[in-house]
Amino acid sequence: MSPMTDNSSSEEIVDYILRITREIWEDRNPDLVMRYYGPEARIHALGGIMQGAAAVTENTRAMQAAFPDRLVIGEDVVCSPLEDGAWLSSHRIRSPMTSKGDNAYGPATGRRVTTHVIADCVVMNGLIEKEWLVRDNLSLVRQLGLDPLEVARREAARIHPDEHARWLADERKRVLNATGPPSDPASPPDPQRDPLGFAREILLGLWQRPSESCEAAYAPYAVLSDSDREVAGASNILTHYAALRESLKVRRLSVDHAGVQARGGGWTLAARWAAAAEHSKEFERLPATRAPLFLIGISHWWLTGRRVAREWTVFDRLALMEQILRHGKTL
Numbered sequence: 628m629s630p631m632t633d634n635s636s637s638e639e640i641v642d643y644i645l646r647i648t649r650e651i652w653e654d655r656n657p658d659l660v661m662r663y664y665g666p667e668a669r670i671h672a673l674g675g676i677m678q679g680a681a682a683v684t685e686n687t688r689a690m691q692a693a694f695p696d697r698l699v700i701g702e703d704v705v706c707s708p709l710e711d712g713a714w715l716s717s718h719r720i721r722s723p724m725t726s727k728g729d730n731a732y733g734p735a736t737g738r739r740v741t742t743h744v745i746a747d748c749v750v751m752n753g754l755i756e757k758e759w760l761v762r763d764n765l766s767l768v769r770q771l772g773l774d775p776l777e778v779a780r781r782e783a784a785r786i787h788p789d790e791h792a793r794w795l796a797d798e799r800k801r802v803l804n805a806t807g808p809p810s811d812p813a814s815p816p817d818p819q820r821d822p823l824g825f826a827r828e829i830l831l832g833l834w835q836r837p838s839e840s841c842e843a844a845y846a847p848y849a850v851l852s853d854s855d856r857e858v859a860g861a862s863n864i865l866t867h868y869a870a871l872r873e874s875l876k877v878r879r880l881s882v883d884h885a886g887v888q889a890r891g892g893g894w895t896l897a898a899r900w901a902a903a904a905e906h907s908k909e910f911e912r913l914p915a916t917r918a919p920l921f922l923i924g925i926s927h928w929w930l931t932g933r934r935v936a937r938e939w940t941v942f943d944r945l946a947l948m949e950q951i952l953r954h955g956k957t958l
Contacts, residue, residue: 637888640706640714640750648718652699657687663755670758673923673946674782676791693735697724702939703927705897707886713751715884717897719927719939720744732768732778740770743854745925745941747884747899759899761925763854765911765944770855776912779945783952795950799921802881802903815844818896818930822885826898829935830926833868834877834902846934853940864938875920875947876907893931900924906951911944918954920947 647663650656664680677683691697705717721743726736742762749757768775816824825844832841845861858867885898906918924942928935 673943693730694724766855779948826885874910
């Protein structure tokens with residue numbers, strides 16, 4: 628693919644993302660990371676930060692050694708133009724794989740697992756320069772047959788780079804200091820004309836302040852895929868988020884990017900968001916600690932008739948457990 632310019636199209640970016648993913652993973656060519664990622668590319672995940680194409684290459688090698696049959700199935704890619712000819716791609720991935728080698732959480736278990744990942748990438752001149760990666764590692768640990776609390780304690784006890792701790796603290800402060808949300812509109816904004824406004828109204832309604840506008844955005848038959856959890860029906864989806872709000876009291880939420888793309892007779896809207904929260908009630912067997920938390924998540928909504936018919940949301944629950952344990956020092 629030739630270097631991307633201001634004239635690059637959304638279709639070219641989608642093709643680029645899907646093609647390089649296949650070349651690296653299905654074709655088992657981890658060295659191609661050095662061609663497609665910038666030398667100083669920065670990858671943000673709630674559990675840690677990677678800097679540079681060389682680090683991404685080593686991480687890819689380790690993942691392929693642990694799960695040699697891993698498939699990286701692209702379910703959707705939503706692209707949005709940025710400044711200076713750059714693009715933001717939001718890539719939703721389903722990965723079936725078998726644990727055949729040592730992985731980040733322990734030795735091989737031989738179990739067949741499926742992970743759900745969403746990666747937001749900034750692409751410029753044919754290179755990925757920045758990425759936000761979300762995966763529910765709690766789901767992965769459970770499927771591997773491990774005790775999530777034991778794994779979280781072990782991860783929390785590890786020495787984490789100062790850079791990661793600073794990033795978590797700075798990002799939480801950024802979200803807390805952001806301008807407050809506008810007053811509730813009478814109805815959700817038009818998702819095609821104002822994807823950021825639509826995403827903000829939905830996410831604020833789900834995570835921070837229930838609203839009629841948020842409820843009206845969901846079709847009665849909507850289905851939520853939250854990593855390994857399937858929730859059917861708008862009322863059950865709202866109940867699901869009500870339970871999360873009790874455990875993770877969101878102080879402020881920021882929608883950092885949103886884009887929309889025509890898809891299958893409707894529209895897919897992708898939004899990356901961040902929240903400053905507090906551990907206010909039992910969460911994954913951890914009693915309330917009032918620990919200050921930071922989380923990032925990515926949501927994809929498939930909309931028809933301007934209402935949500937399908938939702939995919941991913942955030943890293945295991946990394947939140949680590950934050951709680953590090954705060955309380957109850958290792």
